Amino acid sequence: MLDLKRIKAVTLDLDDTLWPVWPAIERAEKALENWLSTHAPMTAALFSNAVVRNEIRAHVVRTRPELKHDMGAIRREAIRLALYRSRENPLLAEQGYEIFFAERNRVTLFEDALQALEFLSARFPVVALSNGNADIERIGLQRYFSANVSAQAFGVGKPDPRIFHAAAGAVDTVPENVLHIGDDAMLDVLGGLNAGMQTVWLNRAASEWKHAEKPHITVGSLTELCDFIAA
Structure with missing residues (x-):
């Protein structure tokens, strides 16, 4: 069961x-x-083949292991490699990636997200903790977060306990005083538990829990979690 008295900070997953x-x-x-169709049509044709597109990404991951936690760099280099293979200008990779990244950050929040962020950030320092490359400033949510720890910046991703410990340290507290909230059973819940944190499994799809270790609390929405904390 969740021990509310221990909570000094919250770490929060982003995607999903x-x-x-x-x-x-x-x-x-x-x-x-669409952008490639205009500026690099041969590359667009190459990328239209899912098998080839996946092979190019796999090649980047295999040959550039230092990028394995940097989703943005992997995609950028995949675009560059596709341009090179298509005999088009590899320098277009930066602009092409920016087209992708701008749209990637035009997200549609879940209905409960904004109110939950307001509730949590009014009570605790909140740290964004993600393996992805979403930009909370571009999305317009930066004001709710005291810190942002990402796998691409830190060099290690969830469920490694080091990134959880880094997130706790970012707001000057210890893992046992942090509540981690996320949707992924392995990355968020088991990762957070292994790092010594209390954990919330956000189970929007009503999935079955399949692991021996269990989250401190399971909720179907962020509203449900906020109501529990406020009670």
């Missing part, structure tokens, strides 16, 4: 916790496709 990520990714990929 505050907004559904795949609609944004799909829109971003479409925006990139």
